[in-house]
Amino acid sequence: MNNIKNSISSITNNTSKIFTKNLIEKIILLFIVSIILFHIIHIPPLLYLLVEISIVTLLIYLYKPSKNYEFYFQITPLFITNNIAYVMISPYVYKYSPLMIIFAVLIIFYIYITFIFFQNIKNENYNNNIIDIFPEHKHDLVRIKHYLSTFEIIGINATWGNGKTYLINALEKENDIQDKYFFITINLLSCNLNELQLFLINELERALNNFGIASIYSLKLKNILNKNEMLKNISEIILFNTDLYSKLLCSFKNELKKSGKTFVIVYEDIDRINSSDIIKEIFSISENIACHHIKIIYEYDKNNLMSIDKVFDRNYIEKYIPYTINLTSLKFMTVISYILKNKKIDEHILNDDDFKYLIIPVYYNFSLQNIFIKSLPNKSEELNLNIIAIRKIEHFISELAVIFESYPKYLKKEQKKHVVTFFVLKHFYPELYDKLDVFKTLEECLKLEINGGSLTISEIKESIDNKKLDPNNISFTSDNNKICLAFLSLFEYNFDIGHFQYDPNNPSARLNKNINDLKKEDANEKKDRLIWNLLCSGKSEYTDVQLMVDSLKQIFSLEVHQQESALNKLFNDYYNGKDNFKNDNQTIFRFGIPQYTSLFQALSLYTTDKNIWIKFLNYYFDKSLPQNITIDLVSNLRYCPINNKELYLHILTKFCEFQIIGNMNNNEFYWKFLHKYLHQCIIFGYVLREPSTDFFTRDKNFVFFDENMEKIIISTLLQFKKHLLKEYNLLPLDKIKNEINLIANFIDKNLELINQENVIQDEPVFKVNISSQRSSHTEINRLKALYTYNPDQEYILDEIEKSYIAGKITPYEISQLPFIKTEDILY
Numbered sequence: 018m019n020n021i022k023n024s025i026s027s028i029t030n031n032t033s034k035i036f037t038k039n040l041i042e043k044i045i046l047l048f049i050v051s052i053i054l055f056h057i058i059h060i061p062p063l064l065y066l067l068v069e070i071s072i073v074t075l076l077i078y079l080y081k082p083s084k085n086y087e088f089y090f091q092i093t094p095l096f097i098t099n100n101i102a103y104v105m106i107s108p109y110v111y112k113y114s115p116l117m118i119i120f121a122v123l124i125i126f127y128i129y130i131t132f133i134f135f136q137n138i139k140n141e142n143y144n145n146n147i148i149d150i151f152p153e154h155k156h157d158l159v160r161i162k163h164y165l166s167t168f169e170i171i172g173i174n175a176t177w178g179n180g181k182t183y184l185i186n187a188l189e190k191e192n193d194i195q196d197k198y199f200f201i202t203i204n205l206l207s208c209n210l211n212e213l214q215l216f217l218i219n220e221l222e223r224a225l226n227n228f229g230i231a232s233i234y235s236l237k238l239k240n241i242l243n244k245n246e247m248l249k250n251i252s253e254i255i256l257f258n259t260d261l262y263s264k265l266l267c268s269f270k271n272e273l274k275k276s277g278k279t280f281v282i283v284y285e286d287i288d289r290i291n292s293s294d295i296i297k298e299i300f301s302i303s304e305n306i307a308c309h310h311i312k313i314i315y316e317y318d319k320n321n322l323m324s325i326d327k328v329f330d331r332n333y334i335e336k337y338i339p340y341t342i343n344l345t346s347l348k349f350m351t352v353i354s355y356i357l358k359n360k361k362i363d364e365h366i367l368n369d370d371d372f373k374y375l376i377i378p379v380y381y382n383f384s385l386q387n388i389f390i391k392s393l394p395n396k397s398e399e400l401n402l403n404i405i406a407i408r409k410i411e412h413f414i415s416e417l418a419v420i421f422e423s424y425p426k427y428l429k430k431e432q433k434k435h436v437v438t439f440f441v442l443k444h445f446y447p448e449l450y451d452k453l454d455v456f457k458t459l460e461e462c463l464k465l466e467i468n469g470g471s472l473t474i475s476e477i478k479e480s481i482d483n484k485k486l487d488p489n490n491i492s493f494t495s496d497n498n499k500i501c502l503a504f505l506s507l508f509e510y511n512f513d514i515g516h517f518q519y520d521p522n523n524p525s526a527r528l529n530k531n532i533n534d535l536k537k538e539d540a541n542e543k544k545d546r547l548i549w550n551l552l553c554s555g556k557s558e559y560t561d562v563q564l565m566v567d568s569l570k571q572i573f574s575l576e577v578h579q580q581e582s583a584l585n586k587l588f589n590d591y592y593n594g595k596d597n598f599k600n601d602n603q604t605i606f607r608f609g610i611p612q613y614t615s616l617f618q619a620l621s622l623y624t625t626d627k628n629i630w631i632k633f634l635n636y637y638f639d640k641s642l643p644q645n646i647t648i649d650l651v652s653n654l655r656y657c658p659i660n661n662k663e664l665y666l667h668i669l670t671k672f673c674e675f676q677i678i679g680n681m682n683n684n685e686f687y688w689k690f691l692h693k694y695l696h697q698c699i700i701f702g703y704v705l706r707e708p709s710t711d712f713f714t715r716d717k718n719f720v721f722f723d724e725n726m727e728k729i730i731i732s733t734l735l736q737f738k739k740h741l742l743k744e745y746n747l748l749p750l751d752k753i754k755n756e757i758n759l760i761a762n763f764i765d766k767n768l769e770l771i772n773q774e775n776v777i778q779d780e781p782v783f784k785v786n787i788s789s790q791r792s793s794h795t796e797i798n799r800l801k802a803l804y805t806y807n808p809d810q811e812y813i814l815d816e817i818e819k820s821y822i823a824g825k826i827t828p829y830e831i832s833q834l835p836f837i838k839t840e841d842i843l844y
Contacts, residue, residue, distance in 0.1 A: 052105070055103055150187050154180060154184055156345065162193075165281065165312055169311075169312055170303065170337070171312075171315075172338035173314065174319045175344035176318050180407050182316060184344070185314065198280070201221065203284055205289070213298065266306065270311060274310050280312070282312070285316050286316065286317075288322040291325065293326035296322075300337040349402040350373070354369055360418070366421045366422060367414065367418055371437055375402060375437075379400070379506050380506065384513035388474065389488045400503065420551075449463070459510060459544060460474055460510060460512075465477065466498055510544065514541075542561075561604065565619050566623040573632040573636070577632075613653055614649065630657060647777065648681055651691075660700070669759050677766070677769055677770050678777065679777040680770055680771055682776070727771060734764050734768050737764055800813070
């Protein structure tokens, strides 16, 4: 801490010398002007005070003193000087002693204020001049100091954004460096490179002036370099400028020596200049001017410099930059920790743990391993983040902090990692980031290069399944394939989702999607939506299902008598395409899938709240007219989260109340429904163990259709009932006995159902008549749905008329609408 204080004190002393010199010049000049002015113009004291107070008030109003210490520190001495000059000249002040006292108090007040501002400036300088550098770069700083004291020209080599300028700024604020050196930094990207010599001499001349040294030879040098002929001729007459350039340069260097300081000229970004001629000119100028008391530091990236022109080979560069210091490369997590600390980011928003997964090898997810069998290694190489520039990492952290502060919802554990991964793509892998598209899924954007083409993982999987592609012949050595697979794994994208294959002989197969596949599909859509929202904030980050469930939760939180109208309004809005969704969300309803099945699937993904489920089921059961046990019913009940006992028993009660209209022995949905509900009975402890039948001992994915299935299930149900009632009489609680009786009734109901002779047929959910003229399916379905939920005659006829005028439906199609054909609507 003492070293820091000494260093800052040294900085303050050096800068204050120059500042004090300039301020004294202004004070003397103002004093002379004020004496002359007040001697010529006699201003009454009250008027003088009024004008001065008005000026001070206006300045305080325009520029707050708490934010302008340096400004007020410079002008208060000028007010003091002006007041002293007025008191010395004005005849009025001497005649009235109260005026003398007022001016004396005013001058003392100004002096006091000046002192206060000076203290605040010192505190600001103390805070602003503390530069904390990386531990690794402290060693580099020691070497730079040693090279600077020994050599005339040195280079600092590091990639762009890795802290070269920052390190030189830290060097400039070192205690011993401030005592010995005077730095002149030239940003080559912001100065006129065609007049670089003139600019450099001007900067050195200004430095000499600050040290109180009048330079003759700088004027002569500028005369030679001056392109204005008139100024050049005048200068030659005044200065008798007939010397050679080399002699003038030597004399100018001797003038610089009089300052007692060693001048350090720092060239920033020399490798960002595209013109090799200008770079050569800089090398030449610097070589001529460099000496014991004029040092040169080049900041550059050696690889970039060598790529500008083939002439800049190793030998050429070493001629003009003979001594080079390579900055120590920093580990990614070291830089992350430093930036988080330096920017004082709340650890609840970002901390080291949020980035540690980026520095370990990326393990490919299990679904990828299954697709590519043995050809894919179980992990990729680590992401090479240790070569990323410090500036890029700083931009990365800054943008992440803004996103998390602006959108706290992204701080959830399941989303935070994916947001971080997205910005890793954006800042460190721009070529991959540029492939992202708001109209494509992540899988479609990150394609693998296979046999000269680009394929998605799903396309590769399909080709392997169809024997069109041998997984052993797929190469994962290309950079594109490795990095695409790595990021697909980092986003935890799912690929082991069962693909639906339509079977005309088994129409119900279109609904045969298990809950795990639904969850995986929804998880993928969540990630796609997140990426789209981060790409364009106008895109919704919520999945279609997520928004529907949010709406359903609100509806089934209402009173029972309000639920139907609210639900009908929701369905009407979906069918009519009203702006009921956020941004770009769409309906969850699909052709070929019953409406309520879509709702069961949606709720199963986003809520296990028994209250919501019971209210939803009550509504569903009430609207299921007639109340028969159908394929749709058992298919939908498969999606209920029956791990809650109250919900489980509620469903069994309602199921037992429904009427049997036939058996479903050849329907897979029914066997899966029965399997799930019987197994849950064991989990709740009503039965000690599963009956030893094939119904439970088979693999969970077994094919349900075989000739012995009816016998197997009947045997299973009878054993279940036997085990269920075995200890019935020993149970002391009526509540438990009632529950067991309910489960026994459920078993009896299914035994009766299985033994029915009538078979319930699995009918297609919808039929489509294909017209050779044009398709109006969407509009026909919309009108049908409108009639279902709002059969008001005037309303429906009005909608049909609007549709016909808009050309969306033909007269024949109107005549074929079911409620027109049956004359439910008369016109």
